[in-house]
Amino acid sequence: MxxxxxxxxxxxxxxxxxxxxxxxxxxxxxxxxxxxxxxxxLPTAPSKMFRVPKRCVIPKEEVVEIQRIYNNYRTNMRSIRSYLKEQNMLTSATSQLAAQHAQEEEDEHQCLMLFNLEENKRVQKLREARQQKELEEDLERVARSLVKLELKEKHDIEAAQSHIEKTQELVRSLLTHENLEEAIEKALENPINYNFALDQDGNIHASSN
Structure with a gap:
């Protein structure tokens, strides 16, 4: 080297x-x-420019052996190609086996579609029953709410009526220009002594004055 x-x-x-x-x-x-x-x-060297390489001579026995090996190779490859072609024809979309598989898949698909249809009907019945029950519960809840609302409105009306009556009674006891002199005379005739005391039992002890 x-x-x-x-x-x-x-x-x-x-x-x-x-x-x-x-x-x-x-x-x-x-x-x-x-x-x-x-x-x-760089060009060819001057010493090698006109040199004719010697052709390699292969012995006849070696040529025969190479031809035999090549023929065996071609035969084996032809057999492999034929086998693969047959397998491809068996598994291709136009083969009888593929048609059988397609028919089996179609039958299975139809069975699954029927099962799906029956299952959908069953689920639909359950859904309708559930929705009907929910509707009834909603109606009952609305009815109870309406009853409570009516009771509340009635109670509010009664409370408002009572308040109005109390207010009217209070208005009657108020002093106006018409009853002012009468109230003064009544107060002078009935004096009230607010000077009193309470004991522990809650008794009132008025003043002696």
């Missing part, structure tokens, strides 16, 4: 005219050692 540093480190004429010895290791400023190869852009 011939080794040399990268040609970029040397002049062009040096690369053309210099050939290192075999198995020579060079180190030039730490450059990487590579195998010597002729650049692509």
């Amino acid at each position: 011939q080794s040399i540093v990268k040609p970029a480190l040397f002049p062009k004429s040096f690369c053309y005219n210099w050939h290192p010895p075999r198995d020579l290791k060079l180190e030039y400023f730490g450059a990487q050692i590579v195998r010597w190869r002729k650049p692509r852009w």
